[in-house]
Amino acid sequence: MIPELGHFALAMALALAVAQTILPLLGAQRRDARLMAMAVPLANGVLLAVLTAFAALTVSYAVNDTSVLNVVQNSHSAKPMLYKITGVWGNHEGSMVLWVLVLAICAGAVAGFGRESPSALQARVIAVLGSIGAGFLLFILLTSNPFDRVWPPPPDGQGLNPLLQDIGLALHPPLLYMGYVGTAVTFAFAIAALIEGRVDAAWGAWVRPWALASWAFLTMGIALGSWWAYYELGWGGYWFWDPVENASLMPWLASTALLHSAIVVEKRGALKIWTVLLALLAFALSMLGTFLVRSGVLNSVHTFAADPARGVFILGMLGVYVGGALALFAWRAPGMTPQGFFAPLSREGMLVLNNLLLCCICAVVFVGTLYPLFLDLLTDRLISVGPPFFNLATLPLALPLIAGMALGPLMPWKRAELWPVVQRLWWVAIVALGAFALAMAIAGQKFWPALGFAAGMWLIAAAHADVLERIGAFRVPVRTALARARGLPRAAWGAAIAHAGMGVTALGIAGMGLATETLVGVRPGETTRFAGYEWRLDQVRDYQGPNWTARRAEITLLVDGREVMRMAPQRRFFPIGRTTTTEASIRTNLVRDLYAVLGEERDGQAVLRLHHNPLAPWIWIGAFIMALGGGISLSDRRIRIAAPSRKAAALPA
Amino acid sequence: MTRKRRRLYILLLCAIGLGTATALTLTAFQDNLVFFRSPSDIVAEAPPPGRNFRLGGLVEQGSVERLTGQDGRPKITFRVTDGNNAISVQFSGVLPDLFREGQGVVTLGQMGPGNIFMAREVLARHDENYMPPEVADALRRSGHWNPASGDPPPASQWNTLEPRRQGS
Structure with missing residues (x-):
């Protein structure tokens, strides 16, 4: 019933x-x-x-x-x-x-x-x-x-x-879907604007909270998915450039761009047509993501049941919605006159640069994700595009983006001079350089991780510089500065916090660049040295869970013969469905993760894979700080009251 | 600054950005496309040394050997077959949960000395009935499955297939 x-x-x-x-x-x-x-x-x-x-x-x-x-x-x-x-x-x-x-x-x-x-x-x-x-x-x-x-x-x-x-994956789809659906809302606003043939500041004020919310949920959804992959798949990595991961990354990139260009629409009335197009693109990429995941056309680590009929249906919907939207765009957009002049070097100019770089990264990811599919369809050749491609192709685009993230917020609207901005960032640059030198010295001449540390510190320090500049710290008395801090719009706080969150994530990624791992075969009672600890395998025994059985390795970590912690990685067997999973054991102190995986057992030996992942948790902490920044921005009074205010002006009946 | 000038600047910027992105994509493609090869492909044409590719097929029955390397790291060797030819593979790491003899497997790595494939990754599959498309393709090309005769048999049946020796 x-x-x-x-x-x-x-x-x-x-x-x-x-x-x-x-x-x-x-x-x-x-x-x-x-x-x-x-x-x-x-x-x-x-x-x-x-x-x-x-x-x-x-x-x-x-x-x-x-x-x-x-x-x-x-x-x-x-x-x-x-x-x-x-x-x-x-x-x-x-x-x-x-x-x-x-x-x-x-x-x-x-x-x-x-x-x-x-x-x-x-x-x-x-x-x-x-x-x-x-x-x-x-x-x-x-x-x-x-x-x-x-x-x-x-x-x-x-x-x-x-x-x-798993609880991480239980929450991952709802969060991601809120993000995807959020792009559907901005899409709907874009279509409505095209039908009306009018985009104004009130439209920007309507769209921005939705873009923000959608972006914040996408950020959390992706972070949760990445975290799940880290602790559940047991490979010790956090991002594999897998097609399904890319499918969620592309809408995120487009939605990040949309979020920024919507600011320009709201504040300055410029970039309207572009923002409408971005809103269409973000939704198209969300639909594409749904199609890629649900149709199973791409060979992925996350294999879902594939059904061609569903794939064709979603592809058809993608064609109808996106094709229709683009046709409407081609018909109506030329009628919208651009407004709001600005010099290339200005806040608007920096936001244009942000959009350009984000869209380029998105395009690179798009090509890398879909090229194998096209080649397979057209020439029957099977290829795959792995992490080296994506790292090589996206990093050179990400670096100017990160550099610009610090400069942009300090620039005034309309017209800016480079020199005063650089002057305000000198100490930020010193912090970043210091981080680079320190990382090079400590971590042993590893260039890319050191660059990552520099980028992370650059962003975090620049976010501080932004806030300090706005409240006039060191220029006005402390009391006045504090009062100004209280009066600072929440949107400004949110932006600074989100940018700093990006920096925290960059530090985490840089830390993971220094990760080490080892593979050992040990018998019970034997020890092995790794990452400054003595790892002793006590025993491997059977273990009974609610709907699974497991082999569980019990490991004790010692420092100078003193027990400091225990770890228990498992291999679980689920009789229903006859599946085996690897359950990694992770011990974190928020500065580094110790990560142990139990491999196969042979001739009384257990194969263990041990990882030492510096700063790993910061990757996801940073993402949540970013989402938090989005949330704080969303609670800005101006956004809340701006939304319904259009009604009075626009309702003729 | 006139509107025309501004538009020119922005267009120029876009052209530079997109140009860079295209150039980056093409350069990265040049060195990082990973091709799939079946054991027969490798026998027919030796792959260029030092280049990563993916090797897939079935793990040959009775070929899995567990060793300990000179550096004390546990190692595993096995042979990957498409029914006609087989290639030896060496791997040092934790095998995916569903690695079995007779099961389809996809490995990523490069050819090492002595015509042994040095695998960096053995790809994990979550589902024991899942047949990697590459492996299905290799089996099809080696004549073990004709797509005209319908869907490939379920992986559970592939598992019991004894790999056919060349000429048999």
Whole structure:
């Protein structure tokens, strides 16, 4: 009964979403306030219907309803309740329902901002969101219905891929989807602006919070995915330039660019057409990411079940939405006149540079990710493009970007001089140079990690310089400076914090450049020296988990014969699904990670792989600082009050 | 500064940026494209030394040997076959969980002395029914599976295939 209810709710949501597409659009075109007002209840109706469907699916998982095919394929009664719930989106069908749910929530939020009746812009945005929702709902109902039944019901399910039974990965998809869906909202704003043929500062003020939120969620989602890969895959790395990782990185790059160009639109009224195009691109890349992950066309470490029919459907949707959007862009954009003059050397100019470099990096990643696919399709040659390509091709573009990240915020709008900015950054440059020299001296002449340390310190110090400059520290009395710090807009704080977060991540990456590892075969009782510790293997024994069994190596770390810590890497075997996973043991003190992996056992010896990863946690801490900066920016009063203010000006009826 | 001038500057900047990106991509492609080779490809044409490539096929039954290297690091050697030819592979590291004799495997590395493939990575697969597309391709080309006859047999059946010797 409950699965049927869910299925019905999905169909209901589709019907409402179609209405949500047509009615407000028609209303906005005819300036009919009543039709436009329909947008709000329709968006809420879709939200309610999708929420019902999602709840129905969750209940099916929670009670382990084995008459539902999706539950049989992805769940099992022996799974802990937490993973039963998170298993709802641990598979293709459920994750698509989550996607639509997040989209419906966003549409509801856009609708909720208008207190009385929605403006034409708002109505059009809700309509475009409705059309995206309708596309995905159709996709779910036609190719991936999560409520399909099986008869007779098997006694129990087949279990969730054990690698996915993990809290990091349980949170990773929802965060990433919020980011992806956020790009759908900015896309909808771009389409609405194209239909209206008008982009103004109020539009920028509407778009910026969405771009910010989407970017912050994407940042967290990617960081969580990277962290998961680090501790769960047991390879000791944090980023593999894998197609699926790139699929999430590309929208992030585009969305970072969008975030910055939206500032120019809001503050200066320039770069409008470009910002609209970026919003279209960011969504296109999100869709492409969905396509790459869901269709399985790319050979990846994260192999999801591949189904050509789904791939073709998503490709079709990609064609319709993005092709349609670009056609609309080509038709309407020439009519928008550029405004807001600025010299090449100015805050705007630096933001243009930022956009240019980010888009170039994005293009390089795009080519590297898709080239093997094209070559395979066209010439039948199998190739792969690995980390060396991406490192070599993106690093030279990332370096000027990082250099510019420090200069940009210190430049005034419209017209700037280079010299005063350089003057304010001299101590920052000294800090960066010092970090470089220190890293070279301590870490033994390793150029790239040292450069990474310099880049990280440059960013962190520059973020401080930015804030100190704004509050006039050292120029005015301390009391005045503190008062100014309190009065500083949160957007300024957020930007400085996010830039500093990037610096922390850069330090983490540089630290990982100094990582060392060793592979040893040891018998119980034997020790090996590594990273300043004596590693003693005490024993390898069997261990019983809730739905797995494991071989567990017990290792004691000693310094000068004194026990300092214990580690217990495991190899887990999941009888349901017959899979083995490697469970690395990680000990961190936030400055370095010790990382141990148990390999195979042979002739009484256990093979251990030991890693020493300096500063590894900083990679993800930095990413969360970046997202935090985004959040602080988002809480800026100016953003909150700017959003609904357009209504009074733009609503004629 | 006039609007035209400004536009010129921006266009120039874009051209420089995109030009750099293209140049970087092409240079990086030159040295870092990793080709896939099956054992028969290597026998037919020796790969250039010092160049990374991917070697894939089935792990030959009974070929896995575990050794300890001179530096005390554990090592493993095995042979990768596509049914017609086999190449010896040496690897020092933790093998993926689903590494088995008879199972499809993809390795990344370069040819070392004595025609032994020195693997830097043995690619992990999470699912025992998963057949890496490269391996499926190698098996198809060596005549063990004809795509015209339908889908490849499930990996569980590949696993029990004894690799066919050359000429048999």
